[in-house]
Amino acid sequence: MLFIDILVIILAAFSFLYGVKKSFKKRGILFLQVITCALGCYLLGDIYHLCYYISTNRLASGFYLGSLGWIGGMAFLLSSYYGAMDSLVDDGRKEYIKYRIISLAAPVLIVLMYGAVFLGNLTMGEKVNCLIMMITILPVSYFALKHIMLPDVDLGIVRVLRNYNCLILALCILENLYFVLYSFGLFYFFNLVNLSMHIVMAFAIVLACKGVKKWFI
Amino acid sequence: MVYIIxxxxxxxxxxxxxxxxxxxxxxxxxxxxxxMIALVSHEFNSVLNNLLSNISTFQFTTYITPVCEEILKTIPIIFFAIVISDKAQIILPISMSVGIGFAVLENSYMIAVNVSSINIIWAIIRGFATGLMHGVTAEVTGSGMIFINKKRKLFYTGIFGLLSLAIMYHSIYNMLIQSKYQYVAYLLPIITYLFIIVFIYREKINNLILRKS
Structure with a gap:
């Protein structure tokens, strides 16, 4: 348990510091800076989880402030899409309406997965906690899928970030899968999923930095 | 007492x-x-403490206090950004000022309450650690105010994330300070502050290293 927690913190710290190094420089890209903040949120959430464990000798359950790490992380990812990126790639033209509708498949999948969480062996407090976290995942999964499918605009900014968007979509699904496994008490599996999420995050920031670099070539 | 201080x-x-x-x-x-925010927060926490009398001090200071204090500290910064200016050059120092002002009153109150059991080491550690913790968290939320007029979409979603960061940071500090790992809690804001200072002056530091080599 402690070993996985420490491994997860190391991965989150690597992702965050890599993001800080690449994005917080003079004339840094705002899109990357917001993603870095999301990784910082995940890192602080993981540290909170570990601190709670070593201070109280028990695992946090139900809604606790460490959950803000995941909620805040998703809020920042939403900010990077809705506040920084979406207006550049989708100017609201009618031809894109099919992409907007198809993209709703991702949030629908997340809601269906929550159905499994609801049927699991959790207390009402824990179910509400998962529901709050799931709500923050919905818009991010929608934008991630939309940005994977949208045709490229003149500057080619969509194409270079497709792999990154695939990883963010995977992150949304993995985060929800974590809740499903947690609700059925499959502790080893959900720790594995937690580890996978952090590996995905590490790759995502590297791909985002590489993709953004190509904007200027 | 707190009003007199x-x-x-x-x-x-x-x-x-x-x-x-x-x-x-x-x-x-x-x-x-x-x-003033510290004063309001003191009253607010007292009312909440009476209302939530069934939870322990540990739970209250790690779950309730950080949320309440961080939200209250954000209010004057939002007001300043909307009404007066949202320029980074002024928003960031005033955010830090709100946090430091908060810490000054909190520390003074702590001294007045525990006057018989404290010493100069306590004052130095508490002064730096709590002062910087409040300063850093206010600075974090203040950094989002830069976008309040320029990029509204980014602000609405981003401010929640920044508040989450500040609340968690504050909560980790409060949690560790009550555990046997107190020294980690004291070091946490100092290390964060040094990280920020190095980050701000990184170009000057790089130039200095290059010149020496």
Whole structure:
């Protein structure tokens, strides 16, 4: 348990510091800076989880402030899409309406997965906690899928970030899968999923930095 | 007690405000506002403590206090960003001022309450650690205010994330300070502050290293 927690913190710290190094420089890209903040949120959430464990000798359950790490992380990812990126790639033209509708498949999948969480062996407090976290995942999964499918605009900014968007979509699904496994008490599996999420995050920031670099070539 | 401390500290600074001009006056004014927020927060926490009498002190200080204090500290910064200016050059120092003002009153109150059991080491550690913790968290939320008028979409979603960061940071500090790992709690804000300082002056540091080599 402690070993996985420490491994997860190391991965989150690597992702965050890599993001800080690449994005917080003079004339840094705002899109990357917001993603870095999301990784910082995940890192602080993981540290909170570990601190709670070593201070109280028990695992946090139900809604606790460490959950803000995941909620805040998703809020920042939403900010990077809705506040920084979406207006550049989708100017609201009618031809894109099919992409907007198809993209709703991702949030629908997340809601269906929550159905499994609801049927699991959790207390009402824990179910509400998962529901709050799931709500923050919905818009991010929608934008991630939309940005994977949208045709490229003149500057080619969509194409270079497709792999990154695939990883963010995977992150949304993995985060929800974590809740499903947690609700059925499959502790080893959900720790594995937690580890996978952090590996995905590490790759995502590297791909985002590489993709953004190509904007200027 | 806390009101007497507040009046004793604020009165001389208030007199200073009329002499100062420009940014210095704004920074000192927001230090006073930070102290006022600490006062409001003290009352707010007392009411919540009475209402939630069934939870322990540990739970109260790790779950309730950080949320309440961080939200209250954000209010004057949002007001300043909307009404006066959202420029980074002034928003970031006034955010820090609110946090430091908050910490000054909180520390003064702690000294008054525990006067018989504290010493100079306590004052140094508490002064740096709590002062910087409140300063850093206010700075984090303040950094989002830069976008309040320029990029509204980014602000609405981003401010929630920044508040989450500040609340978690505050909560981790409060949690560790009550555990056997107190020294980690004291080091946490100091290390974060040094990280921020190195980050701000990184170019000057790089130039210095290059010149020496």
């Amino acid at each position: 507040f009046i004793a500290i604020v009165s001389p600074i208030l007199a200073l405000l009329f002499i100062l001009k420009g940014d210095s006056r704004i920074i000192f004014a927001f230090t006073i506002i930070g102290m």
